[in-house]
Amino acid sequence: MAAPPNEGTGPRMKLVPQLVAIVVIVAIATPLAARFVPGTRPWLDSAGLLAPLTALGVVPADAAEASATARPGGGQGAGGGGGVQVIAAEPERRVLSNVIDAIGSARGAQSVDLSFGVTGRITALRVAPGNRVEAGAVLAELDARTAQLLVERARLVLADAQRTIDRLAQLAQSGTTTSLQQQDAELALRTAELGLQSAEQDLEDHILTAPVSGYVGLIEPQIGDLVTSTTTITRIEDRSNLIVDFRVPERVAAQVSPGAVISATPISTPGHAIEGRVIAVDNRVDEASRTLRVQASIANTDDRLRAGMAFRISMEFTGAEVPAVSPLAIQWGDGGAFVWVVRAAKATRLPIRILQRNADAVLIEAELLPGDLVVTEGVQALRPGAEVSIAAPRS
Secondary structure (H helix, E strand, O other): OOOOOOOOHHHHHHHHHHHHHHHHHHHHHHHHHHHHOHHHHHHHHHOOOHHHHHHOOOOOHHHHHHHHHHOOOOOOOOOOOOOEEEEEEOOEEEEEEEEEEEEEEEEEEEEEEEOOOOOEEEEEEOOOOOOEEOOOOEEEEEOOHHHHHHHHHHHHHHHHHHHHHHHHHHHHHHOOOOHHHHHHHHHHHHHHHHHHHHHHHHHHOOEEEOOOOEEEOOOOOOOOOEEOOOOOOEEEEEEEEEEEEEEEEHHHHHHOOOOOEEEEEEOOOOOOOEEEEEEEEEEEEEOOOOEEEEEEEEEOOOOOOOOOOEEEEEEEEEEEEEEEEOHHHOEEEOOEEEEEEEEOOEEEEEEOEEEEEOOOOEEEEOOOOOOOEEEEEOHHHOOOOOEEEEOOOOO
């Protein structure tokens, strides 16, 4: 009959792989911790493992020397003490900036839709779409033959009224005319003068001129077309400067004023930012959108921009000075964001509120005391109240 198997053989055989796995994990984790977690280096040094790891190149030589000076009896680090070694610095003070982005549409500094003041048939077009014209330039003409005849008739009536006045003046010297006749003649003369002015104005209305300098838009009517005073002939746009309309949130309404600097970037050409200035601010906040309408002027000296284009508008508002720390110092816990600070050579966990994130710093609100140092490296080994040794920053 076969002998029963040894009862302790099974558990011992299962324990061996587990021990091997633990040894492998420790062998992998120890070099990684020594290289990337500075707070573990003093412990490894006291266990006699730091020197071999340094010889293998896992830990930089300068970091090993700093860890050796941080352990008890090994001297003091750059900040003194023999606690957990960290890199820390006083927080900077930076001005809190609030950047507002908006989308706006542009129009010319001056733009006018043009039409004739009278009904008539077009006989001449003096410009083409896209031409630049100066104020007063003739753009188009209507058939003005009838209007010219009316002017000539009005001149004849005026001349006849003037002769009547002259004749009555001679008769008045001999006493053969009455004051009533003179009054009627003066009234007729004044009426003739007004008739001539009206006829001349009607004749001028048959010529379309540019009221402002700018560029001619599309011309829909053609020569021979019958147009009225409601028919738009073309549009003159002065785009030497563009006016951009946009809206800002009501929370910055009190900070927007004429003269404020804006940055306008055409949506069609990202990266081509143009500086401009606010020229007008509405007098009330829109109740539906809770925004304030603003107008800004931007230069268009190279004539690359067009009215109607969309722009991304940025405005920066500066606020108070607040502490600024390295992004590496920001930690997160159950209660939100916090940083580790060094007070009296001991670690203190300090809750913060993040106000603004920049590329190189985070602006925060925190109850910092004078002399507090914010830890940027070595935070993994810190505990509240732990003794801290300050190491020199890496070059």
